[in-house]
Amino acid sequence: MQTLRTIAEIRAWSASEHAAGRRIVFVPTMGALHEGHLSLIDLARTKGDRVVLSIFVNATQFGPNEDFEKYPRREEEDSALCEARGVDLIFAPAHGELYPEGHSVFVVEEALAKTMCGISRPVHFRGVCTIVLKLFNIVSPDVAIFGQKDAQQVAVIRRMVRDLDLLVEIVAAPTLRDPDGLAMSSRNAYLSTAQREEALAISKALFRAREMVESGVVNIDRLQAEIIHILSQKRRLRVIYVALVDRDSLEVLRDIVPGRSLFAVAVWCDQVRLIDNIVL
């Protein structure tokens, strides 16, 4: 496994892989890899011949008072995990390689990015779209894998790929959970034991909603109220939103559409922002 840091190097590598007829599968990350990321790598290996994983904490997707500075950075451990899991190449550029002095062009998705997390994080998806498009242009993958835990990110990226006619297949991988139900996230590293205990209410609430639907409850208000009720019993949790939306268009639904209805939740657990979702 090699680690490349410049655009020129990875372009040359990717061109030679394509010239040899090999399919490149790309897993973009911000590092601090956990089992969830490793499951993306496993899936990536089934989708092509070469797996590229990028590690880049992308400043432009963090708002002014967010956690860019303290976001966990552990490149050495990440590399060891990638090597053990069969990644062929890590792309780990410095900030200046991707954002040269005077960088002033951004990619803005105008609809899906304005709802849910986009309301309280107004620059987030502009940063995500910009870096993901740049990475696609640099790596030239045939397939790119994203975690379904970031369901809105998946929807926004699929829209970008469609609307900008990008030649890459987007694959969403299922959310991986700890045995107690907490969705895996690099930000879980911020949680104390007490906070983590309360954060379990997020998956508990979503699973409860699923149970209710399975037992015949179709009233959306009741389902939403139940989720909010479960979350509000925890003194450290503050609900940012609870939304029932179509998994692709992110339009608010008034009825359950099997396989398409996404229940998405964002909360503050003290100062840690957590998201989770389930497809009903």
Ligand code: PAF
């Ligand atoms: O999901 C993430 O880790 C990031 O948003 C991504 C897609 C790597 C872009 O920085």
